Amino acid sequence: MVEDQKAKPRISHIALKVEDLEATAKFYIEVFGFEEFARHRDGDHVSLHMTDGNLDLALVKYDTEDSFIGSAAGPEPCIHHFGIDVPNIPSYKKSLEDHGAEVFNDPTNPKVPVWKFRVPGGGGICEIGPFKWHQRDGDDEI
Numbered sequence: 001m002v003e004d005q006k007a008k009p010r011i012s013h014i015a016l017k018v019e020d021l022e023a024t025a026k027f028y029i030e031v032f033g034f035e036e037f038a039r040h041r042d043g044d045h046v047s048l049h050m051t052d053g054n055l056d057l058a059l060v061k062y063d064t065e066d067s068f069i070g071s072a073a074g075p076e077p078c079i080h081h082f083g084i085d086v087p088n089i090p091s092y093k094k095s096l097e098d099h100g101a102e103v104f105n106d107p108t109n110p111k112v113p114v115w116k117f118r119v120p121g122g123g124g125i126c127e128i129g130p131f132k133w134h135q136r137d138g139d140d141e142i
Contacts, residue, residue: 013083013134015058043109056134069106081125
């Protein structure tokens, strides 16, 4: 599936479903020195993005427990998903489907250009997004 090394997909993002954004952010800032670089409201949740200089760690707080995407990983705080940047969303989405993945998107926010999926055989939730999607600043309107 990878066309060339420059466009090689890479893990760039880990999302933690949390109960308290501020307390969780404070912990990662004070213990590990992570830096907050963005906050977004995306549909039914707020995400606070931090980095260690390499990876985007998103702390996600859903408005309600019955959120479609929020409940996809279960009702409790958890590692919700990890994100993989890919060069071509439609071709990777098709490849996921061709390989038996359950592919879904957030019906409350269809403008977001990412697709979440479950791998056959388990392993939780992952998402594909365009390069640099997970590193965008907080000024984006979604």
